[in-house]
Amino acid sequence: DISQDIDHILETQSALAVDLGGTNLRVAIVSMRGKIVKKYTQANPKTYEARIELILKMCTEAVIDAVHLNCRILGVGVSTGGRVNPQEGVILHSTKLIQEWSSIDIRTPISDALHLPVWVDNDGNCAALAEKKFGHGKGVENFVTIITGTGIGGGIIQHNELIHGSTFCAAELGHIMVSLDGPECMCGSRGCIEAYASGMALQKEAKRLHDEELLEVEGMVDLKKAEFVSAIHLINAARLGNRKAEAVLRTAGMALGVGIVNILHMVNPSLVILSGVLAAHYQATVQQVIGQRALTSAQSIQVLTSDLEEPALLGAASMVLDYTTRRIY
């Protein structure tokens, strides 16, 4: 009846977004306009059973909260590391970064528990969808996004659409190799940009320097008392003049830059968007490597740092918002 329709209009049309990364499992209520109304974060469990249980628990809690926040949840969008078949809602294969996460139907348990439609895609692909709907990718026909977190993900938009490839393995940009040997990667190969420039890779180098007592420099706050040595410590050490830390970051930035030049020479986008916490630290080096190593015709590319706080979550939400509103109107 009419009063019910008005109720629905007065509620904010929203999506539940789930992001499964190498470190955290996050759930958010996201409004139609891309506002994160409420966010929940937990460590991503190491086993399949614990992970699914936690996803359902967090989603159920968020659905209840959504009622009180006057948000009408139209569906659930899931962003996850690994290769995803979005038509089937299945995670085909993940690297060791997320264990027990291959050949997993993620759509069915969520849809059965919440009675909501569920969309699933790879986290880098979701980051690209977020840029397209809410960020620098708005109205850009061909662009690429690279998101650096624990690992490195990516998404490629061509003719305004994500490319998934013949076996849902396109835009696995973290596993572009820039060395015939190089550091070992979680994927089993070597020399991938994820093994040089991800949060995990920098943390490994920070630990190595710390163990050799080469990380700490004057001015650093209480490194010895820090529970974890992290990429941030490495960045701080480099800022304060630690040459070894600088060299690690320079190699990481160069590896990322060469990987991006490879992208330019393959799909030649007009824009590259860097996102994730390390994006701002890499931007200048990436631009410099492009200047040194890209073909003349690819030099005009723009490299921007994302404005979005949570690209993977926003992209997961955008799948719900785009599909459900298309259906309704």
Add this chain to the structure above:
Amino acid sequence: DISQDIDHILETQSALAVDLGGTNLRVAIVSMRGKIVKKYTQANPKTYEARIELILKMCTEAVIDAVHLNCRILGVGVSTGGRVNPQEGVILHSTKLIQEWSSIDIRTPISDALHLPVWVDNDGNCAALAEKKFGHGKGVENFVTIITGTGIGGGIIQHNELIHGSTFCAAELGHIMVSLDGPECMCGSRGCIEAYASGMALQKEAKRLHDEELLEVEGMVDLKKAEFVSAIHLINAARLGNRKAEAVLRTAGMALGVGIVNILHMVNPSLVILSGVLAAHYQATVQQVIGQRALTSAQSIQVLTSDLEEPALLGAASMVLDYTTRRIY
């Protein structure tokens, strides 16, 4: 009148194909069915003026021959190294492999001289068009071709169409880098697969070994009397047990393989076609590198060696045959 129409039908609808490579300038009369009716080869001149003059001379000769061969030339297709704007018929930029070949309108002089429509595209892109019309790419929605000659070119077919990118620099597969340093490339960068695995790169290594008197092994035919040391001498030496020659070829094949894995992780085609004289020598190594270094979801890729004798020429012809016959019927 009717008799003239019948004459036209009795003639073989054909294209003039021009291929401008790092070594040779070739022109061919190509029939609708992909048969090379007659072929002309000259060294590619080093200056713009000499090159244009020779192109026009060879094309004019071929047009006259075509009349006697009962071939009706519908247009001219040009395949060239470098970045090409096919809409404008302009070569935007070439590496040092073809000198004086940047910002060149190639369509106008040919069209003015021969009074025929002219299509132009990059040589690797033409090789992909040839595979799509006449080769292993028939009916394949997403595939990639890599052609090894003096340099290395490539073409990417996605959703049954070539991708050109935002500045006509897509599918520059020869300049995928697989090393942060690595050997110098004609493009000004380092570590490109062209600098490891092209005919030119292998010739350079063959010369180096020959100068150090490390190339010749028992059973090789008169290497000292050979006018040029070439990639073929290197391959023969490796076959006859020369460990240094083997190592060079192994590194070249591995570089090509890692470059191809990068392609799989970026556009994820269902098929990779290797063409050019060295294709057969690289196929096994490439397949092995994919087995070792590609993500599980990309392992199912097929790697084939092209059946086509002249992919670049056939692809250049296919642009003419596809466009003009679409117009006629």
